[in-house]
Amino acid sequence: MVELFETVEGEGTQAGYPTTFVRVFNCNLRCTWCDTPYSYAPAKPEFFATIAEIVAEVKRYGHPRICLTGGEPLIHGEKSLMLIEALAQLEEVADIHIETNGAIHLAPFHAWREANPERGQKVRFVLDYKLPASGEQEKMIEENFTFLRDTDEVKFVIADDTDFDMAVEVVRQRMKRGVPLFSPVWESMPPARLVERMLAERLTQVKLNLQLHKVIWDPNARGV
Numbered sequence: 140m141v142e143l144f145e146t147v148e149g150e151g152t153q154a155g156y157p158t159t160f161v162r163v164f165n166c167n168l169r170c171t172w173c174d175t176p177y178s179y180a181p182a183k184p185e186f187f188a189t190i191a192e193i194v195a196e197v198k199r200y201g202h203p204r205i206c207l208t209g210g211e212p213l214i215h216g217e218k219s220l221m222l223i224e225a226l227a228q229l230e231e232v233a234d235i236h237i238e239t240n241g242a243i244h245l246a247p248f249h250a251w252r253e254a255n256p257e258r259g260q261k262v263r264f265v266l267d268y269k270l271p272a273s274g275e276q277e278k279m280i281e282e283n284f285t286f287l288r289d290t291d292e293v294k295f296v297i298a299d300d301t302d303f304d305m306a307v308e309v310v311r312q313r314m315k316r317g318v319p320l321f322s323p324v325w326e327s328m329p330p331a332r333l334v335e336r337m338l339a340e341r342l343t344q345v346k347l348n349l350q351l352h353k354v355i356w357d358p359n360a361r362g363v
């Protein structure tokens with residue numbers, strides 16, 4: 140584990156709502172612009188916790204919304220699924236959104252969601268589709284698009300015009316379901332430029348995604 144804390148969700152369709160964050164250690168990618176390198180090797184996990192301990196903390200905070208993030212929260216396979224199951228069992232939990240990096244097969248998690256309709260409807264994927272400037276685009280598993288529902292989200296972190304063009308192609312040609320979100324890499328894509336291009340492309344179903352937590356707190360602050 141890296142962090143377990145409460146804050147407001149800074150991104151996506153639930154931005155602004157009080158949310159409990161569960162940040163799991165390790166990641167199978169190394170994106171050039173990653174803002175959480177402390178969440179994977181060679182950094183070390185901050186602490187260890189059993190699923191029961193994580194569930195107890197989540198209950199103590201009592202928020203209906205949970206963000207399961209990392210690192211890559213699905214990297215632990217069966218253990219990741221057991222954690223999701225345990226969280227979904229909590230009556231007070233209504234939404235568990237999972238920030239996954241597009242390079243983990245969603246098939247087993249999708250299968251669990253289908254097999255458990257009541258608990259499964261609480262679980263949503265936020266699929267982070269990596270674009271060329273991340274350096275990790277070739278690791279994207281295209282089949283994952285087939286496992287998404289309308290209530291899932293697909294996030295595109297856009298560093299430059301090439302990334303933008305690729306994101307538009309994916310939204311138009313490959314994504315079948317889910318809410319598309321466009322986020323700028325602050326250092327290289329001014330938000331005004333991103334909005335200008337979104338409007339020029341008439342992307343009426345794409346949502347601009349600015350990271351609220353980077354505006355509210357120091358962009359390098361942890362646990363917020």
Ligand SMILES: Nc1nc2[nH]cc(C(=O)O)c2c(=O)[nH]1
Nearest residue numbers: 147148149150208238352363
């Ligand atoms: N407030 C807040 N919202 C977030 N949404 C996604 C986050 C992440 O690091 O995955 C994040 C985060 O670290 N903080």
Ligand code: SF4
Nearest residue numbers: 166168170173210240
């Ligand atoms: S997938 Fe996420 S946590 Fe992993 S390197 Fe990329 S941005 Fe960082």
Ligand SMILES: [Mg+2]
Nearest residue numbers: 175208209238
């Ligand atoms: Mg993240």
